[in-house]
Amino acid sequence: MKQGNANAVRRRLRFDALAGAVSVERIEALICTGSPGLYRVVVFFAVQHVYSLAELGRTASSMSIAQMVAFFTAIGWATLILVRVPAATTEQGAIAVFYRVATMSLATTVLCTLLALTIAFFKTVQFDLPAFVALLWGWTAYQIARHYFVALKRFRIAIAFDIALIASSGGMLALCHRGGLSADNAVAMALGAIAIAMFVRIGRPALDVLPKRLDTEGLQFGLTNFLSGGIQLVFVPAATIMCGAAFAGMLSLLSSVTAIGMLLPRAISMTQLADLAKRKAASLSLDDSLHTMSRNIGWCNGAMLVFNVILVLLLAARPVHGAAHQSGIIVAGLLLAIQCAVGMMGIANSSIMMVFERGGSAAKINIFTTSAFALLAVPCYAYGGQSGLMMILCAAIAVTVWRNWLIRCCARQIHSRYVDLCGSAAVSDVKCQVQPLACGASR
Incomplete structure (x- = not known):
């Protein structure tokens, strides 16, 4: 009897250890980490199914170019959000820190857009300018807003918005296909809509918290990520x-x-x-x-x-x-x-x-x-x-x-x-x- 109780205790301890190693927060963090990759897979298959393989190639090409530039407009600044937002002691402080970084992301996005317009005007490089600009703004806004919730470990909220993005992208692809619009427009509109919803969920900042100068650390992080992952x-x-x-x-x-x-x-x-x-x-x-x-x-x-x-x-x-x-x-x-x-x-x-x-x-x-x-x-x-x-x-x-x-x-x-x-x-x-x-x- 005692041997049976000892075995039961050991099994219980092993179960508790396993439960501690595979905690709900860790599972949520893993799902949150993989959501953007899942979004890419699902949307690409949807574009191929709703439109065509050739349209997928054009959309994926524009998306890749936009994501390369987004290392400087989104990814680098998102790294700063992950570092600075958790250090805030209050909710309003976290929002203030977030919008300081988001404002600098906005400034670099405007600069990159102007640079793209200049390149397109002089025809230095051939690319789809409208698709690139739309996807750049949509992807940047989505990544910046999403990392606010990730920084505060609010993984469920981030996952909920990721699911909403997948659903809205599918709906927009169907609507745009019927309306004669390209898949680029559908993806960009879905990204923009979900990004706006996330910014509304975060809340408004006080105007006096906006930065007076551009912080170069976000650009440095963006350069490092671009060189390693671009x-x-x-x-x-x-x-x-x-x-x-x-x-x-x-x-x-x-x-x-x-x-x-x-x-x-x-x-x-x-x-x-x-x-x-x-x-x-x-x-x-x-x-x-x-x-x-x-x-x-x-x-x-x-x-x-x-x-x-x-x-x-x-x-x-x-x-x-x-x-x-x-x-x-x-x-x-x-x-x-x-x-x-x-x-x-x-x-x-x-x-x-x-x-x-x-x-x-x-x-x-x-x-x-x-x-x-x-x-x-x-x-x-x-x-x-x-x-x-x-x-x-x-x-x-x-x-x-x-x-x-x-x-x-x-x-x-x-x-x-x-x-x-x-x-x-x-x-x-x-x-x-x-x-x-x-x-x-x-x-």
């Missing part, structure tokens, strides 16, 4: 020009689906960052935490690579109206899956850079590697066709591997100095633990 956004616009809109449409579907594989490794890293920061502040060994993070991310990344390969083969094999060059689509999709896996292999070392606040070093590496990719991509683009696009994808994989190696070397040096500074036997030699870690990747 390479993937080049693929669809390049495919539109080099291979046609239909090919680009299918590639955008595969790209949006394979990108889901990045969510779990990032979530694992985020859950381990707090432990790394605490151990570093206490001058304790980081080896166990780094080993656990590296092992979990490695298994997860391998599983997601297999899943993505199977998914690419299934999606590319299914009959789609307007799709052509099936073999080229399959090869491009497999290269996208590999590029996604390679990019996620180094989150552990990248986490070391974050814990020791070495963003400047990471930015320098990103500048070198992005410049190298640009130099490699230009002759591939000039070569043209599907072969040129495949070479661009291979160049992206090679540059990512190189970038990972550079950040691994930097992370080893940082950890080595940490070992010397602590001078503790509890902190083991860096070569024993950091070397097995996969190479660094952007966050």
Whole structure:
């Protein structure tokens, strides 16, 4: 009887531990993190179903260009929101801090719009100006407003608005298709409508809280994110020009689906960052935490690579109206899956850079590697066709591997100095633990 009670107690303790590890807040945070990626997948499939594969290619191309610019109008400022809003002590203080950052985001969006108008006027680069401007404003407003709720860990509200965005995008696509409007307009209007609803939910600010000058930190964060994450956004616009809109449409579907594989490794890293920061502040060994993070991310990344390969083969094999060059689509999709896996292999070392606040070093590496990719991509683009696009994808994989190696070397040096500074036997030699870690990747 006592043995049975002891077993029941142990089972109860294991259940409680599991419940604590898989808390409701963590599940909500994971869903909230993956909602924008889910939105992209659902909307792209909806555009292909309601309109056509070629229209999806044009929409995805405009969306990718808008998101590249949004690194400076939205993503960089959203990072500031995540840092500054939680530090406010009152609700009104949080709203005031939010609108200071949102005002600077508005200023950079206006500047980027004026720059786009100038480029279109002189015909320096050919692109769909109305679609770009509409999507840039809609995506920027949506991201800025959404990060207010994420910063305060109001994940349910953010998820509710994400669901509303998916539903409203589907409705707008159906209405705009009947009215003869493009899919770009439908997506932009849905983004704008949900963004307005979120701003109404946040509330009005006091006029005296608006900033008097532009804070450059948001632009710096935007530059760092652009250099590390902007390479993937080049693929669809390049495919539109080099291979046609239909090919680009299918590639955008595969790209949006394979990108889901990045969510779990990032979530694992985020859950381990707090432990790394605490151990570093206490001058304790980081080896166990780094080993656990590296092992979990490695298994997860391998599983997601297999899943993505199977998914690419299934999606590319299914009959789609307007799709052509099936073999080229399959090869491009497999290269996208590999590029996604390679990019996620180094989150552990990248986490070391974050814990020791070495963003400047990471930015320098990103500048070198992005410049190298640009130099490699230009002759591939000039070569043209599907072969040129495949070479661009291979160049992206090679540059990512190189970038990972550079950040691994930097992370080893940082950890080595940490070992010397602590001078503790509890902190083991860096070569024993950091070397097995996969190479660094952007966050």
